[in-house]
Amino acid sequence: MTEKDFVPVPYPHFSENGRVTWKAPSNIALVKYWGKLAHQIPANPSISFTLDACATTTSVSYQKKETKTDSFSFKLLFEGKPKEDFKPKIETFFNRVVEYVPFLKDYHFTIETSNSFPHSSGIASSASGMAALSLCLMDIEKQLNPAMDEEFFKKKASFLARLGSGSACRSIEGDLIQWGEHPQIPNSSNLFGIKYPFEVNPVFKNYHDTILLVHKGQKQVSSTVGHDLMHGHPYAQNRFHQAYDNLDKLKPIFAEGDLEEFIKVVESEALTLHAMMMTSMPYFILMKPDTLEIINKIWAYRSQTKVPICFTLDAGANVHVLYPESVKEKAIQFIQDELVAHCEKGHYLCDRIGTGAKKIINRN
C-alpha cells in the first residue's frame, strides 16, 4: 500500500453533526523506534506490547460549518477544561492528515480528552492520545463512507496516528504490534502498524508491565528532538541494523517462549536507546540515579532467584518492569520490597498486555 491508497474518493454520504468516542491504550516498545525520515517514516522497524490500563479516552463532536473555510475550527478540552497548550499539536496533526481526511475543514469540532493515568505521572500520552483521536476521525469518515471495511478502518487509523506520533500507530490493535518495513516480515509497512504475523508462545499473551514512576516532571529533551539527533549520529547506521537483527532474533524467541533470550534483546534495546541519547550531539541523559538503582536491583534479583523479570525504558527516567503471569506474585513482592523506594512519592502503575483500542458507545 502507498500513501495514495489512504486518500478518499468523494464521500457518498453526508452527516450534519454527531459525536464519537474511542479509548486507545499506550504501548511499550521491545525493539525501539528511534530515528525517522520525512513524513514520520521510521528509520528502523520496531515492535511493541500494547498496554491495557494506561489509556486515553477521546470524544469528538462535530457540527457542519455554515460556510466552508480554509482553516480548522476546533475546541479542545483536557479533563473537562480548555487546554490551549495542546492546540498547536492538534493543528500540526490536522495539517499533516487533512489530505487523507478532507472533511476536517467542513466541520467545527469539540475534542474532549482524558487519560486513565494521572496527569502528573510523567507518562507520555502522545501514543494513546493520537491513536484515540485518529480512531475518532476514522469513525466520522465511516459515517461518510459506510461501505469501508473493518480492516481498512484499522489500517488507516494506524496510518493517521503515525502522522500524529510515530509510536501511536502501534496503539490501535493488540497485543503485539510491529511497525516498519522488514524484509523477513510479510506485509510489514512504514506507513502503519500490523499485528505480529508469526507464532507467539502463550507465555507472552498475558505479560505484565509495572511502570515505576521514577521522575514525573517534564523531560528535558522531547522524543521528536531525540529522533532528529539520529541524523548525522556516528552510530546511527549500526543502530538501525541492530534493530532489524533484533526483530529477526525475536522470531524464534516468541515462538518458543525463550524468556532468557527475550530478556537479552529487550534490555539491550532499552540500554541502546539511551546510549544513542548519550552519544548524540548535543548529548543528553534521561535516566536518573534511581533508574540505575532499579536496573541493578533487577539484575541482582534475577541472578539470585532466576525469576525471569526484566526492564525496558522509554524516552525518560521511568522503568517498565516486564514479567510473565506465572511469576506475578513474586515480582510484585520484589517490586514492593525493593523497587518502590526508588519511585517518586512511591508511585507506580500496574499494567499488562492488552487487546487494543475500543469504541465507547455514547449514551446521549
Ligand code: DP6
Ligand atoms: C523511545 O513516537 O514519541 O518511545 O514520532 O516524534 O512523536 P514522534 O516520537 P515518539 O517516539 C517514541 C520513542 C520511544 C520508542 C518507541 O516507542 O518505539
